[in-house]
Amino acid sequence: MDREKILEVKDLTITFHTYAGRVQAVRNVSFDLYKGETLAIVGESGSGKSVTNKAIIGILAPTAVVESGSILYKGTNLLDKSEKQWEKIRGNDISMIFQDPMSSLNPLMKVGKQISEVYRLKHKMSGSEAKAKTIKLMKDVGIPEPEKRYEQYPFHFSGGMRQRIVIAIALASDPNILICDEPTTALDVTIQAQVLKLIEDMEDMRDLSTIFITHDLGVVAHVADRIAVMYAGKIVEYGLAEEIFYNPQHPYTWSLMSSMPDMDIEDEEELYVIQGTPPNMLHPPVGDAFAERNPYALKLDYEQEPPLFKVSDTHxxxxxxxHPKSPKMELPATLVRRIETGKARRRELGNDN
Amino acid sequence: MTTNYDSFQNSTDDDVVLKVDCLKQHFSSGYGKKKVVVKAVDGISFQIKKGETYGLVGESGCGKTTTGRSIIRLYKPTGGNVWFNGELISGNLTSEQKLRVTQGIQMIFQDPISSLNPRMTVKEIIGEGMIINKLVKSDEELTQKVIEMLRIVGLSDDHISRYPHEFSGGQRQRIGIARVLISNPSLIIADEPISALDVSIQAQVLNLLNDLKKKMGLTLLFIAHDLSVVKYFSDYVGVMYNGKIVECGKPGTIFANPLHPYTKALISAIPIPDPAFERGRTYLSYDGSRFGCAPGNYDLRLISDDHFVYGTEEEHQEFLAEYEARKDLIK
Incomplete structure (x- = not known):
């Protein structure tokens, strides 16, 4: 497939300078984002997924230092931009939706004003023009009675509606790239389904490229075209959604996928557990960072860091x-069963179509 | 005449640990014309037998947490009765009765960080209940007990003198569980015990709770919004909506054959980690404004075995017909 690359992250390394030392939050991360696709970044907290994306939109904390690497967007390196130039990029080119809709809205400002602000400041529209645009956008993101809602404050809204407002603000200036940082984690399943649907519709309508950060694999399966799995500041596996779900290769991906109960789980079945806790990134371990918690770890994992092995052109x-010389491993039983049911479901769906 | 849930409940009461009968918890604010009454819990009934886990699911704001808090007497119920080990515990109690309740029912909270006192050591946190209830005589005995508990929940002996901030999220939740177990309660209310934890830690805590459940025969009221977790963990499930239980039954029955439109919407919204399935799926939506508006007598009515659905007499006939039509398909 010859698709247009819209964003290219190359060898990005970010550290935080703290009193205790340098925390290596992101280590040598590279990935591409193609036009119109959704890339999901999966990993537990502290794996560096949020930091990577904060670098893309230029809102890193002052203590963060980009040690090396580049983020190429439209042929220029975003990391060289001054704050003045960033102001032009944020919103117009790249927008972000945050996890908690309550804390990303201003509680003292009417929601209508919070959305129309974008039109007035970015597009220099007049008040009435901005209001008309805002009401149309509120309608687009599925807020009933937008004229009335325009005059209300965030506390009048439920969690799902607030997240719709946040999405409206992010989309107001028509970005090319949308970064969603756990947009549905704070919401209920039914509301989550609605918000996911909305994000999907918006992607189609506006031809957005999306980076979706989450740890919920169910959500990932729903939204993602491609998946990158992050652990301890590194991308340990990436590939098309089908490849990651039906043919996972990295033990960390195996454990992530088999550790949560799903609807098919038997009552007596023991859950697969990832032992221990993520490594301290002040002193990242030598070799594979996951080795400590990995029942499949080889001796080599403690000594040398594994390179990215190619599974297929995209995986x-x-x-x-x-490595060709390494022993063959048995996958966890839960995972084998899930992959099988997944494949069976796919065949069934394939026959239906 | 259809059987409703209340008559079902009264028929069996040998080893019932907790029985909730038509519990109501209303909150009001304002006076006169401005008075607003929120019916957080509006007449729910259920019972939990010894060694059983009852899972309460529903979206936020449906009243599931309030139910737990009313049972443990953190709120004064507006109406209804709660029996604990055959004793009425709602309403005014003598101090002896209160002691029995507070010792017998313990609670695991959602957020392990804010539910542990940062200035107390692990020993003080876990042992506090023992000291207050005068269950230990000497400090050595207390240390012994606390160490025993730490081992049961998978922590080590030298953790005893540490402070909560020295632990990770999963370990903190283990401390919370140890604090609950030490007084040997007959009922544990677990209010979303894993939703604030990280993905890789959730499985650890779930497995621990499952182990303890088997080994110690715990009786649990498990409150959660994650349906797959509830299905995995509970012996009996109640789906709550708008302060009412709309459907209850064995998890297998409910998930294979949901009848109430809300339960259907809830189950259809669970994301499944399978891309092929997710691409083709459609979500059902539930229009909450229609809830409880049909004329007639609303009640939890029997469908089969111990599967109950909330609705009017008329709706019940529809549910029954739907059940009959689908019964063969499922088997």
Whole structure:
């Protein structure tokens, strides 16, 4: 497929300078984002997924230092931009939706004003023009009675409606790239389904490229075209959604996928558990960072860091298990069953169509 | 005449630990014309037998947390009765009765960070209940007990003198669980015990709770919004909506054959980690404004075995017909 690359992250390394030392939050991360696709970044908290995306939109904390790497957008490196130039890019080119809709809205400002602000400041529209635009946008994101809602404050809105407002603000200036940082984690399943649907509709309508950060694999399966799995500041596996779900290669991906109960789980079945806690990134371990918690770890994992091995043209994984000389491993039973039911479902759907 | 849930409940009461009968919890604000009454819990009934886990699911604001808090007497119920080990515990109690309640029912909270006192050591946190209830005689005995508890929940002996901030989220939740278990309660109310934890930690805590449940025969009221977790963990499930239980039954029955439109919407919204399935799926939506508006007597009515659905007499006939039509398909 020859698709247009819209964003290119190359060898990005970010550290935080703290009193305790340098925390290596992101280590040598590279990925591309193609036009019109949704890339999901999966990983537990502290794996560096949010920091990576904050770098893309230029809102890193002052203590963060970009040690090396580049983020190419429209042929220029975003990391070289001055704050003045950033103001032009944020919103117009790249927008972001945050996890908690309550804390990303101003509680003292009417929601209508919070959305129309974008039109007035970015597009220099007059008040009435901005209001008309805002009401149309509120209608687009599925807020009933936008004229009345325009005059209300965030506390009048439920969680799902607030997240719709946040999405409206992010979309007001028509960005090309939308970064969603756990947009549905704070919401209920039914509301989550609605918000996911909305984001999907908006992607189609506006031809957006989306980076979706989450740890919920169910949500990932719903939204993602491609998936990148992050652990301890590195991308350990990436590939098309089908490849990651039906043919996972990295032990960390295996454990993530088999550790949560799903609807098919038997009552007596023991959940697969990832032992221990993520490594301290002040002193990242030598070799594979996941080795400590990995029952499949080889001796080599403690000594040398695995490179990215190629599984297919679109699928790469950083694990020594893919080395031709390494022993064959049995996948966790839960995972085998899930992959099988998944494949069976796919065949069934394929026949139906 | 259809059987409703109340008559079902009264028929069995041998080893019932907790029985909630038509519990109502209303909150009001303002006076006169401005008075607003929020019916957080509006007449729910259920019972939990010894060694059983009752899972209460529903979206935020449906009253599931309030239910837990009313049972443990953090609120004064507006109406209804709660029996604990055969004793009425709603309403005014003598101090002896209160002691029995507070010792017998313990609670695990959602957020392990804010539910542990940052200035107390693990020993003080876990042992506090023992000291207050005068269950230990000497400090050595207390240390012994606390260490025993730490081992049961998978922490080590030297954690005893540490402070909560020295632990990770999963370990903190283990401390919360140890604090609950030490007084050997007959009922544990777990209010979203894993939703604030990280993905890789959730499975650890779930497995621990499951182990303890089997080993110690715990009786649990498990409150959660994650349906797959509830299905995995509970022996009996109640789906709550708008302060009412709209459907209850064995998890297998409910998930295979949901009848109430809200339960259907809820189950259809669960994301499944399978891209092929997710691409083709459609969500059902539930229009909440129609809830409880049909004329007639609303009640939880029997469908089969111990599967109950909330509705009017008329709706019940529809549910029954739907059940009959689908019964063969499922088996």
């Amino acid at each position: 790469y994984a950083a694990t020594w298990l893919l």
